[in-house]
Amino acid sequence: SQQGEEDPQALSIQEGENATMNCSYKTSINNLQWYRQNSGRGLVHLILIRSNEREKHSGRLRVTLDTSKKSSSLLITASRAADTASYFCATGASSNFGNEKLTFGTGTRLTIIP
């Protein structure tokens, strides 16, 4: 079953605007990862944030993690048409050996309008 929810389920913005997606999870984690998926293809790894980190940046991506609220957010700045995709958060449970069992959120469908 899905660990958590992503919010919103769908988001449409103009090119150049910023997009923010949120993810909530339920159990204790050792890390959280964000992935992008284009039209039913494979998942592309975007960023990993450890449970002891609060914020991480990678290019136009900014991820925050609040373990007290069991939530994370992904901010994409200066969006481009190529950012149109579904975005998923995935958590690695602290009870596992590593990231062998990721639990995924429901995903946010992001559409960038040119």
Add this chain to the structure above:
Amino acid sequence: KAGVTQTPRYLIKTRGQQVTLSCSPISGHRSVSWYQQTPGQGLQFLFEYFSETQRNKGNFPGRFSGRQFSNSRSEMNVSTLELGDSALYLCASSFGTPYTEAFFGQGTRLTVV
């Protein structure tokens, strides 16, 4: 270096048949995990292998099985296919330790008719 390779990319099978999917991980990665993605259930964990041993298993029936070879390549098998097994099957490879990323292949699209 090469990414995760899954074969075949597309597959059409008939109910009752069995199917074998293959996954070649990134060189140096010893962990391979398998996931099923469907519109209704989303991404669901199937199982994970590390150094030829199954370390973790999801809540799928025994018709779903897998194995890993000494070169870390992995296969998953689904026997007695059902229409509901139609899905995108994704494998992910990683070092298998905490705080390391899991990288996914392009997936195998299985259609059961």
